[in-house]
Amino acid sequence: xxYLTTAxxxxxxxxxxxxxDERIAPRAAAIDEQSEFPWDLKELLxxxxxxxxxFEERHGGTALDTIAxxxxxxxxxxxxATTSLIPIVQKLGALPILLAGSDEQQxxxxxxxxxxxxxxxxxxxxxxxxxxxxxxxxxxxRDGDDYVLNGSKRxxxxxxxxxxxxxxxxxxxxxxxxxxMSAFIVETExxxxxxxxxxxxxxxxxxxTAELTFDDVRVPAANRLGDDGEGFRIAMETLDRSRLSIxxxxxxxxxxxxxxxxxxxxxxxxxxxxxxxFQGIQWMLADMASQTEAARQLTYAAAARVDAQxxxxxxxxxxxxxxxxxxxxxxxxxAVQVLGGYGYITEYPVERxxxxxxxxxxxxxTQQIQRLIVARQLLQRAGVARRG
Amino acid sequence: MKxxxxxxxxPATGADKRYTDDLRLDRAAAETIINxxxxxxxxxxxxxxxxGVADSVTYLSMGPEQASEALRRALGMGGDDAVLITDPxxxxxxxxxxxxxxxxxxxxxxxxxxxxxxxxxxxxGSLVPGAVAAMRDVPLLSYGAxxxxxxxxxxxxxxxxxxxxxxxxxxPVVATVTDQVGEPRYASLKGIMGAKRKPLETWSLADAGVSxxxxxxxxxxxxxxxxxxxxxxxxxxxxxxxxTEAAARIADWLAQRKLV
Amino acid sequence: MSNDILFLAEFAAGRPAxxxxxxxxxxxxxxxxxxxxxxxxAYGSGAADGAAGLGAHGAARAIVxxxxxxxxxxxxxxxxxxxxxxxxxxxxxxxxxxRDLAAALVGSLxxxxxxxxxxxxxxxxxxxxEQATLQGSVVTTSRPADGAPAPAVVLVLANTFTPSEGGxxxxxxxxxxxxxxxxxxxxxxVESHEAEAKVVNLEEATIIVAGGRGVGGEEGFGxxxxxxxxxxxxxxxxxxxxxxxxxxxxxxxxxxxxxxxxSLYIGAGISGAIQHRVGMxxxxxxxxxxxxxxxxIGEFADLFVVGDLFQIIPALTEELRRxxxx
Numbered sequence: 001x002x003y004l005t006t007a008x009x010x011x012x013x014x015x016x017x018x019x020x021d022e023r024i025a026p027r028a029a030a031i032d033e034q035s036e037f038p039w040d041l042k043e044l045l046x047x048x049x050x051x052x053x054x055f056e057e058r059h060g061g062t063a064l065d066t067i068a069x070x071x072x073x074x075x076x077x078x079x080x081a082t083t084s085l086i087p088i089v090q091k092l093g094a095l096p097i098l099l100a101g102s103d104e105q106q107x108x109x110x111x112x113x114x115x116x117x118x119x120x121x122x123x124x125x126x127x128x129x130x131x132x133x134x135x136x137x138x139x140x141x142r143d144g145d146d147y148v149l150n151g152s153k154r155x156x157x158x159x160x161x162x163x164x165x166x167x168x169x170x171x172x173x174x175x176x177x178x179x180x181m182s183a184f185i186v187e188t189e190x191x192x193x194x195x196x197x198x199x200x201x202x203x204x205x206x207x208x209t210a211e212l213t214f215d216d217v218r219v220p221a222a223n224r225l226g227d228d229g230e231g232f233r234i235a236m237e238t239l240d241r242s243r244l245s246i247x248x249x250x251x252x253x254x255x256x257x258x259x260x261x262x263x264x265x266x267x268x269x270x271x272x273x274x275x276x277x278f279q280g281i282q283w284m285l286a287d288m289a290s291q292t293e294a295a296r297q298l299t300y301a302a303a304a305r306v307d308a309q310x311x312x313x314x315x316x317x318x319x320x321x322x323x324x325x326x327x328x329x330x331x332x333x334x335a336v337q338v339l340g341g342y343g344y345i346t347e348y349p350v351e352r353x354x355x356x357x358x359x360x361x362x363x364x365x366t367q368q369i370q371r372l373i374v375a376r377q378l379l380q381r382a383g384v385a386r387r388g
Numbered sequence: 389m390k391x392x393x394x395x396x397x398x399p400a401t402g403a404d405k406r407y408t409d410d411l412r413l414d415r416a417a418a419e420t421i422i423n424x425x426x427x428x429x430x431x432x433x434x435x436x437x438x439x440g441v442a443d444s445v446t447y448l449s450m451g452p453e454q455a456s457e458a459l460r461r462a463l464g465m466g467g468d469d470a471v472l473i474t475d476p477x478x479x480x481x482x483x484x485x486x487x488x489x490x491x492x493x494x495x496x497x498x499x500x501x502x503x504x505x506x507x508x509x510x511x512x513g514s515l516v517p518g519a520v521a522a523m524r525d526v527p528l529l530s531y532g533a534x535x536x537x538x539x540x541x542x543x544x545x546x547x548x549x550x551x552x553x554x555x556x557x558x559x560p561v562v563a564t565v566t567d568q569v570g571e572p573r574y575a576s577l578k579g580i581m582g583a584k585r586k587p588l589e590t591w592s593l594a595d596a597g598v599s600x601x602x603x604x605x606x607x608x609x610x611x612x613x614x615x616x617x618x619x620x621x622x623x624x625x626x627x628x629x630x631x632t633e634a635a636a637r638i639a640d641w642l643a644q645r646k647l648v
Numbered sequence: 649m650s651n652d653i654l655f656l657a658e659f660a661a662g663r664p665a666x667x668x669x670x671x672x673x674x675x676x677x678x679x680x681x682x683x684x685x686x687x688x689x690a691y692g693s694g695a696a697d698g699a700a701g702l703g704a705h706g707a708a709r710a711i712v713x714x715x716x717x718x719x720x721x722x723x724x725x726x727x728x729x730x731x732x733x734x735x736x737x738x739x740x741x742x743x744x745x746x747r748d749l750a751a752a753l754v755g756s757l758x759x760x761x762x763x764x765x766x767x768x769x770x771x772x773x774x775x776x777x778e779q780a781t782l783q784g785s786v787v788t789t790s791r792p793a794d795g796a797p798a799p800a801v802v803l804v805l806a807n808t809f810t811p812s813e814g815g816x817x818x819x820x821x822x823x824x825x826x827x828x829x830x831x832x833x834x835x836x837x838v839e840s841h842e843a844e845a846k847v848v849n850l851e852e853a854t855i856i857v858a859g860g861r862g863v864g865g866e867e868g869f870g871x872x873x874x875x876x877x878x879x880x881x882x883x884x885x886x887x888x889x890x891x892x893x894x895x896x897x898x899x900x901x902x903x904x905x906x907x908x909x910x911s912l913y914i915g916a917g918i919s920g921a922i923q924h925r926v927g928m929x930x931x932x933x934x935x936x937x938x939x940x941x942x943x944x945i946g947e948f949a950d951l952f953v954v955g956d957l958f959q960i961i962p963a964l965t966e967e968l969r970r971x972x973x974x
Binding site: 425482483484487488491506507513514515516517518519520521522523525526527528529530531533543546547548549550551552553554555556557558566567568605607608609610611612613614615616617618620621623624625626627628629631632634635636638639641642643645647648 | 776855879949
């Protein structure tokens with residue numbers, strides 16, 4: 001299948017770029033230095049209707065196609081990776097409700113997410129269960145019309161600032177993670193819930209990554225998403241889609257780094273010449289630009305397939321996240337190199353971009369997991385039988 | 389209370405701008421934006437609409453067909469509808485011709501307040517609003533830091549040499565506002581999407597009620613030459629000197645030029 | 649149609665604005681080329697008493713359009729009546745009041761409009777003007793189109809003409825012809841607020857010391873004021889400083905503030921963004937002091953000093969005082 005970007009996409013890009021250049025980029029260094037969650041930018045994005053792009057109009061969203069949603073993330077990430085996590089995680093936290101929620105659950109919760117009045121987060125990972133999702137240990141015990149949740153989660157992006165969490169816990173521990181896990185909507189005001197710790201990180205420092213504890217947290221059965229035991233499937237379907245946001249984030253980071261490197265090299269003279277006129281530098285910049293573009297186009301191709309509900313959707317989204325994440329790491333590292341010593345100091349943004357890029361190779365499925373997913377789809381297409 | 393905001397599409401600052409061979413501003417050549425000073429007029433009108441003082445806000449622009457983009461952007465910020473006056477006969481129009489066309493169109497639209505920015509960014513023209521007021525025989529309230537409308541009267545707060553005055557006149561008026569109105573709002577995504585569905589009419593000169601005789605060839609002025617400014621001598625720099633020495637060098641520089 | 653050159657002369661409390669003296673000089677220069685006379689259209693409080701004095705700067709005649717303290721636009725119908733078919737050109741100051749009246753002339757009499765100009769002259773018997781457009785990136789030369797009505801309306805920036813030394817002439821003062829009824833007279837001052845301190849009219853200053861974001865606060869303007877005093881100049885500011893409330897808006901130089909053309913402009917802690925630049929770029933000599941060696945103002949300043957303004961400005965003030973003292 002083919003895809004096209006339209007004039008509407010261009011208009012959206014221009015709109016977000018203006019906001020990003022005028023309001024987000026100037027804040028990026030301070031957000032990183034203070035490790036502060038940018039509430040002001042969250043308000044700005046909410047007022048501009050940019051937190052509702054994945055929701056239907058009947059819930060107050062703008063129902064943009066997935067390419068447009070990628071462009072939105074890309075343009076924000078180009079200015080600041082931390083701020084781009086605000087729309088990314090809003091969608092991630094909401095996806096289980098979008099994919100498996102009843103009409104009643106959607107009507108009850110999605111409008112507040114679309115307007116940005118509430119923030120959402122996705123609570124799957126545990127200290128002992130990262131790539132190995134199935135070895136989750138948190139429990140949800142049925143008690144009358146409620147479930148009682150006990151356990152803890154780790155590395156939950158925005159876990160401490162969210163109003164609503166989609167949480168995964170074992171309703172049938174005997175059956176194990178694949179068959180015995182269920183998904184729940186938990187409002188963070190619920191007694192027994194706490195976010196006691198936030199991690200100190202290499203990058204995306206303004207995004208709070210929290211440890212969450214659930215101590216007899218009571219959740220009405222009406223907040224369970226889907227049936228008992230559907231949790232693992234819901235989590236995997238969520239990640240199949242949300243990882244594309246990370247691909248877009250990585251593309252944006254890479255683009256920001258490329259633009260910064262070009263601008264610096266054009267301004268700096270050494271040995272009587274502009275650095276940008278040295279062939280060696282031009283080769284580096286050309287590689288950075290073309291690899292970023294390749295990652296971008298793969299992301300859009302995957303986005304088109306998400307909207308077409310392609311059966312091999314995971315092959316596409318995993319490929320995009322894999323390529324984009326590795327590209328972001330390489331491009332930002334090269335950007336620091338182009339700036340030389342100046343690339344290493346905080347006066348220029350590329351060192352931050354390099355630190356921010358690393359996470360795109362780690363979260364929402366490490367690059368190794370992505371490779372496993374791509375390989376599985378590849379072998380399936382090639383008719384290779386699964387290992388017995 | 390009905391407001392019509394007159395806006396102009398201009399080349400973006402820093403964009404590649406030039407005059408054509410026949411000495412007109414090459415409007416196709418550059419990236420275009422809403423004249424930044426008009427954004428304050430838009431913001432002022434939308435605030436009056438938010439407060440319920442204005443019942444409707446219409447945008448009016450005269451320009452090439454491409455100027456409809458500026459009108460859509462304005463509609464993305466808010467407002468109800470827009471009118472674009474475009475006609476080949478208007479190519480190269482100067483301030484007088486622009487005023488003549490806008491005045492006639494405004495008489496048709498009959499707003500209580502015709503609101504404009506204080507100047508335009510490209511040719512630095514500032515006479516259109518006052519000329520429109522004179523042509524329509526309507527009071528002019530200009531250089532307002534703020535506009536208020538109540539009880540059939542409009543008022544602007546205008547800086548004076550020693551403070552400020554509120555100057556008022558009975559409706560209908562022509563008013564201009566400055567950047568002291570405050571930051572113009574960003575268009576929201578829903579605003580931008582909704583703007584596509586708001587009515588935007590295109591009028592020719594005939595639709596606007598202007599006969600081409602009345603326009604006398606669209607300009608009473610003629611540009612006879614356009615060139616880059618004279619090269620300045622390169623900037624002298626003083627760096628890395630202790631303050632007292634830098635001060636002495638500056639004083640010498642001023643003395644050489646008989647400025648002290 | 650006569651070859652006279654008209655000009656607007658604004659008065660306040662019987663004294664002419666500096667623009668009136670500049671335009672008198674400019675009009676007299678043009679009139680000597682055209683073979684006509686320089687004729688003032690005088691308005692504002694005390695204009696009747698002060699109009700004759702314009703003769704000392706080259707005006708042959710002065711028409712008193714009105715003598716009260718009211719919004720300048722309300723004088724438009726009288727100005728129009730006096731200007732109709734009355735000369736080759738009419739010069740107006742590029743100030744808010746001057747622009748209001750110029751615009752009313754253009755609209756009432758369908759006149760060609762020029763400016764703000766940086767030069768005006770006669771060429772082959774017709775008016776020719778030069779103006780900078782597109783943020784100063786292009787200089788255009790213009791003339792009235794064939795068959796365009798007269799007088800041509802010409803907006804003139806401050807300090808384009810230098811007032812001549814006062815001579816001994818006295819202008820012949822006449823009353824204005826009757827004005828037609830016009831809605832432009834309906835603007836009235838409904839409330840008036842005086843600021844605590846009187847502010848200098850920056851447009852008339854020949855030396856300006858301006859401060860921007862780098863000055864950091866109201867107190868930061870102290871050293872700038874001292875330097876301005878030693879130089880005999882006025883203090884101005886960028887929009888950032890005005891928005892922050894460090895100085896009154898009347899002192900803001902820029903696209904939406906005052907457009908100034910001093911012989912010396914010293915900008916301290918001002919980055920030189922385009923919106924400020926268009927307010928001062930025609931200054932004859934531009935000195936900039938900034939900590940940032942890459943500040944845009946460094947590209948169009950005549951002298952760019954990289955350093956801490958809070959050290960350099962007091963040092964400069966001290967040095968100038970020393971040299972003055974002998």
